[in-house]
Amino acid sequence: MPANLAISSRAALPLHLLTPHSSWMAALDGQGDALRAGAVQHFHADQEIFCEGDGADLFFKVVSGTIRTCKFLSDGRRQIEAFYSEGEVFGFELAGAHRFSAEAVSDCNLIAYRRRGVEAAALQDRELSRQLLSYALHSATDAQAHAFLLGRRAAAEKVAAFLLDWAQRRGETQIISLPMSRQDMGDYLGLTIETVSRTLSQFERDGLIAIPNARHIRLLRKEMLEELVA
């Protein structure tokens, strides 16, 4: 698996920033290892990592794979809040309980950290403190961009935005590989599986993309997709 340099590729957020927490906390890498809670944990696809309402004493960094965070309505409707890939951090909460569930989209490896430990360390370590703030502000920015996407966008615009954002986050300029299902995409974009599928098919008919298979999409006319998002 090529390492996705999510870091450099997201340095300056572009106009069509649509997706999730860009942030990662470099301070957790070096001596921050001391803050880890145990070894790397493996989760298989669709496994639950934590559940909405669970105590939020741990948060996670993605080593490999993709995870999704989501909320459910009583009638089963699901909203995916964000997807997280290699290097990204999720589940760091203000309150004592997680406000959404986290599940593995694909098989993945995660490192867990203790929230209290990191908070305590931040009191002594300005750089860590600064990165925590940066992480939180990035989270807010990403969530706002997501809300913007959901609020005032037609289906084609949502799908185009998603493809472009995903391509950029993963540094994939030609062929995008999508670890998530159409259902996941739909629940992220506030669309049904059918609408996502139809929109992609239409993009293909229009020559904007090619779909060699359901989990891989080739961008043929990126500039036209960007026009849709503008």
Add this chain to the structure above:
Amino acid sequence: MPANLAISSRAALPLHLLTPHSSWMAALDGQGDALRAGAVQHFHADQEIFCEGDGADLFFKVVSGTIRTCKFLSDGRRQIEAFYSEGEVFGFELAGAHRFSAEAVSDCNLIAYRRRGVEAAALQDRELSRQLLSYALHSATDAQAHAFLLGRRAAAEKVAAFLLDWAQRRGETQIISLPMSRQDMGDYLGLTIETVSRTLSQFERDGLIAIPNARHIRLLRKEMLEELVA
């Protein structure tokens, strides 16, 4: 004008937290006054406070009145990101530029702060640092709740959620006063002005609310509105 104790009423975020930045930074009140950039500024209704893309060297705290932050699409579509009332802070950014515009909904008074000044002060002041993080995480939480509202909700659910959230934020249990227009509500909820109006009229016909006039709404069957949001 009665002072709205937004602080106490938002201590613990409820399940249907839907709107904006709860947070305010108490540390800015005391000796934090030193961080202020000039006197209280007055803005009249619909006046622009800052514009998307403007340098974000200042951020603001609401003394009185209500403001909105929003983004625009090229074709004029507008998404309101959040409303801010007395005591709430907005416009504190990670990057050098504001990512949305801010406008006065009603006449209002604001205190400006210098971002760099506060950041510098936070390096010396752990409590301020902690509150900055708290503010940022609250912003993220609120934006995520907003995205959830926009993604998977029918019109009636959106409007009900908005009314309940607004009532709670302002501590208004009986009569809600709405400083914003129907257009503002629509642009916050991802609905048109007509749909907002129709939905409110339907609520009134169903006996859930009374609408003495367009800017005041009385909650008659709060529990039924809550059922819609559940």
Add this chain to the structure above:
DNA sequence: CGCTTAATTGATCAGGGTCAATCGTGGTGG
């Protein structure tokens, strides 16, 4: 090779958008 599940495609429907007319209200000037 058949079974299971995801994805695509089609047909139909409805929620909410659009267009347009009317109502209400507050501000202004005669």
Add this chain to the structure above:
DNA sequence: CCACCACGATTGACCCTGATCAATTAAGCG
């Protein structure tokens, strides 16, 4: 003081996008 005006809100008629229901195709996987 009141008539008029302007603008926001409401209501109605109609339409369209995307949801729903249903069938078919494709793709893993034992």
